[in-house]
Amino acid sequence: MEVLASMSGSVWKIVKAVGESVEMDEDIMILESMKMEIPIMAEDAGTIKEIKVAEGDFVNEGDIVAIIE
Numbered sequence: 001m002e003v004l005a006s007m008s009g010s011v012w013k014i015v016k017a018v019g020e021s022v023e024m025d026e027d028i029m030i031l032e033s034m035k036m037e038i039p040i041m042a043e044d045a046g047t048i049k050e051i052k053v054a055e056g057d058f059v060n061e062g063d064i065v066a067i068i069e
Contacts, residue, residue, distance in 0.1 A: 005059040006038065011057045011065070014054075015030065017048065021045070021048075046069055
């Protein structure tokens with residue numbers, strides 16, 4: 001399953017690493033946009049297969065930021 005950025009912003013902090021398991025609605029990373037912190041959460045339980053961004057990267061709304069399997 002692809003995890004998408006819910007809005008444009010900079011990747012402030014990556015909370016989970018590849019290989020870690022996540023539960024539904026658990027934070028994977030946090031974006032910073034307009035001085036607000038926006039959590040990007042897992043939409044389903046699984047294991048992080050790939051993180052497609054690094055801290056400091058800018059993402060646009062709808063960009064794929066992680067893959068969960």
